Amino acid sequence: xxxxxxxxxxxxxxxxxxxxxxxxxxxxxxxxxxxxxxxxxxxxxxxxxxxxxxxxxxxxxxxxxxxxxxxxxxxxxxxxxxxxxxxxxxxxxxxxxxxxxxxxxxxxxxxxxxxxxxxxxxxxxxxxxxxxxxxxxxxxxxxxxxxxxxxxxxxxxxxxxxxxxxxxxxxxxxxxxxxxxxxxxxxxxxxxxxxxxxxxxxxxxxxxxxxxxxxxxxxxxxxxxxxxxxxxxxxxxxxxxxxxxxxxxxxxxxxxxxxxxxxxxxxxxxxxxxxxxxxxxxxxxxxxxxxxxxxxxxxx
Amino acid sequence: xxxxxxxxxxxxxxxxxxxxxxxxxxxxxxxxxxxxxxxxxxxxxxxxxxxxxxxxxxxxxxxxxxxxxxxxxxxxxxxxxxxxxxxxxxxxxxxxxxxxxxxxxxxxxxxxxxxxxxxxxxxxxxxxxxxxxxxxxxxxxxxxxxxxxxxxxxxxxxxxxxxxxxxxxxxxxxxxxxxxxxxxxxxxxxxxxxxxxxxxxxxxxxxxxxxxxxxxxxxxxxxxxxxxxxxxxxxxxxxxxxxxxxxxxxxxxxxxxxxxxxxxxxxxxxxxxxxxxxxxxxxxxxxxxxxxxxxxxxxx
Numbered sequence: 001x002x003x004x005x006x007x008x009x010x011x012x013x014x015x016x017x018x019x020x021x022x023x024x025x026x027x028x029x030x031x032x033x034x035x036x037x038x039x040x041x042x043x044x045x046x047x048x049x050x051x052x053x054x055x056x057x058x059x060x061x062x063x064x065x066x067x068x069x070x071x072x073x074x075x076x077x078x079x080x081x082x083x084x085x086x087x088x089x090x091x092x093x094x095x096x097x098x099x100x101x102x103x104x105x106x107x108x109x110x111x112x113x114x115x116x117x118x119x120x121x122x123x124x125x126x127x128x129x130x131x132x133x134x135x136x137x138x139x140x141x142x143x144x145x146x147x148x149x150x151x152x153x154x155x156x157x158x159x160x161x162x163x164x165x166x167x168x169x170x171x172x173x174x175x176x177x178x179x180x181x182x183x184x185x186x187x188x189x190x191x192x193x194x195x196x197x198x199x200x201x202x203x204x205x206x207x208x209x210x211x212x213x214x215x216x217x218x219x220x221x222x223x224x225x226x227x228x229x230x231x232x233x234x235x236x237x238x239x240x241x242x243x244x245x246x247x248x249x250x251x252x253x254x255x256x257x258x259x260x261x262x263x264x265x266x267x268x269x270x271x272x273x274x275x276x277x278x279x280x281x282x283x284x285x286x287x288x289x290x291x292x293x294x295x296x297x298x299x300x
Numbered sequence: 301x302x303x304x305x306x307x308x309x310x311x312x313x314x315x316x317x318x319x320x321x322x323x324x325x326x327x328x329x330x331x332x333x334x335x336x337x338x339x340x341x342x343x344x345x346x347x348x349x350x351x352x353x354x355x356x357x358x359x360x361x362x363x364x365x366x367x368x369x370x371x372x373x374x375x376x377x378x379x380x381x382x383x384x385x386x387x388x389x390x391x392x393x394x395x396x397x398x399x400x401x402x403x404x405x406x407x408x409x410x411x412x413x414x415x416x417x418x419x420x421x422x423x424x425x426x427x428x429x430x431x432x433x434x435x436x437x438x439x440x441x442x443x444x445x446x447x448x449x450x451x452x453x454x455x456x457x458x459x460x461x462x463x464x465x466x467x468x469x470x471x472x473x474x475x476x477x478x479x480x481x482x483x484x485x486x487x488x489x490x491x492x493x494x495x496x497x498x499x500x501x502x503x504x505x506x507x508x509x510x511x512x513x514x515x516x517x518x519x520x521x522x523x524x525x526x527x528x529x530x531x532x533x534x535x536x537x538x539x540x541x542x543x544x545x546x547x548x549x550x551x552x553x554x555x556x557x558x559x560x561x562x563x564x565x566x567x568x569x570x571x572x573x574x575x576x577x578x579x580x581x582x583x584x585x586x587x588x589x590x591x592x593x594x595x596x597x598x599x600x
Contacts, residue, residue, distance in 0.1 A: 115497020197415020
């Protein structure tokens with residue numbers, strides 16, 4: 001089974017066409033009536049009646065918007081997203097239907113939406129130069145912002161935050177935890193941001209110790225996922241613990257427990273039919289944690 | 301051979317003590333006469349006559365500096381670094397002796413310095429709120445900055461930029477490239493930043509295609525490294541290519557070539573004695589690219 005293919009938010013078919021971004025003439029030529037605009041309401045996709053991503057033309061761009069070049073479609077046309085004036089400097093209101101809408105999308109459409117969402121949100125929240133405070137201006141088709149102060153002229157790039165998320169194993173059981181915001185009975189893999197000055201493996205060991213009081217060893221990388229809320233790179237790992245006694249950081253976790261293979265298998269199977277396992281509810285299929293549980297079960 | 305242990309800038313012995321950062325009382329108690337200050341000239345370490353990292357006390361902090369809590373030393377004392385007023389909003393001048401100075405440090409000291417450098421540099425270049433342009437204020441012992449505008453109040457976190465760096469293999473040979481800024485005759489692994497909306501594996505495939513015109517398959521993760529210039533997370537990977545015909549992106553690379561196992565072995569062995577291989581010069585031992593070449597040779 002190819003697990004990489006199944007990871008949500010990966011597999012966009014849009015060609016990022018990096019060479020176009022720095023080529024003002026090529027970019028201008030693509031910014032024409034044939035270009036396609038990803039239709040969004042705030043940071044949510046506009047879904048067509050058929051359940052696909054809604055696309056319009058540049059005629060649909062709200063006045064005062066910034067235009068971001070997503071890349072080339074399979075037909076060679078320029079694909080764009082717009083940063084609307086309403087989004088600039090603001091936080092888009094939560095959309096309670098977002099997960100349901102995303103569930104309707106094809107895998108490659110979900111990936112295209114996720115990448116566009118991260119990029120549009122970055123522009124919306126990076127209107128000013130962090131170094132000097134002057135306004136910034138979109139550059140390179142939206143893959144850069146430049147400070148407008150001539151004495152500063154700092155260049156800023158879209159942010160991607162690496163996050164480790166890990167299955168910790170001991171004696172055939174997996175450690176999973178729950179945060180207060182999770183649906184009742186749900187458990188997922190522990191996770192945390194990678195900090196300056198540490199490897200992925202060091203970040204995994206630190207998080208497991210901070211959150212559960214366990215020493216992790218033999219950390220291995222399993223798979224990664226771009227997570228567009230707002231722009232994380234989830235790096236799924238597996239590690240072993242020699243001990244099962246937990247010291248839970250109750251600031252981070254409401255609970256953490258060891259689950260047997262049968263309990264994990266039951267939870268994953270139940271989640272596939274919209275239900276909850278006997279022992280716990282598994283993370284949703286969009287989440288890399290769900291993928292990691294399947295990987296662990298398939299590995300035997 | 302344990303490759304993880306050998307990666308430069310990893311293995312700091314300072315306990316990050318995450319729980320202290322949010323605990324103003326605990327942090328205050330550690331900020332006393334027993335605390336240790338990492339001595340730096342700009343963004344460079346102050347090296348002792350014995351070749352170690354220089355540490356002082358909080359009495360050595362320049363007036364007007366911001367204090368960053370690095371964590372707890374092995375003796376339980378608070379370890380700090382200072383963001384001096386001279387650094388704020390500026391770019392520290394390049395230090396031509398930096399690499400020589402770093403070569404004198406123990407592995408764990410180099411890691412401590414690297415993490416501190418990334419964090420201090422982030423504070424120096426993030427004086428203002430990217431969302432609204434107001435000044436920001438250090439928070440949580442230096443692991444956060446908060447916007448001082450009450451209507452905005454955005455929280456900002458130290459940045460870590462994930463970068464893929466990859467060995468591409470075909471028919472027992474490795475693809476390596478050189479940038480114009482490399483020392484004459486040196487070649488290294490291709491590399492590039494991960495963008496919003498892509499997995500590590502997708503980023504590797506994109507970079508290899510952009511820079512060398514090759515389709516990469518079977519991407520596997522090998523090792524990671526925090527790289528403090530200014531704050532990258534290098535993620536070393538291996539991939540296969542089915543073809544050896546290259547289309548080099550001359551905006552990115554001056555040259556790219558395939559090297560045999562014997563040529564790689566010779567280059568790595570020569571680099572260990574400060575020399576250059578017959579076919580090419582290997583990347584320096586600080587770089588994860590050097591580690592990746594050793595991993596590939598050892599793997600056989």
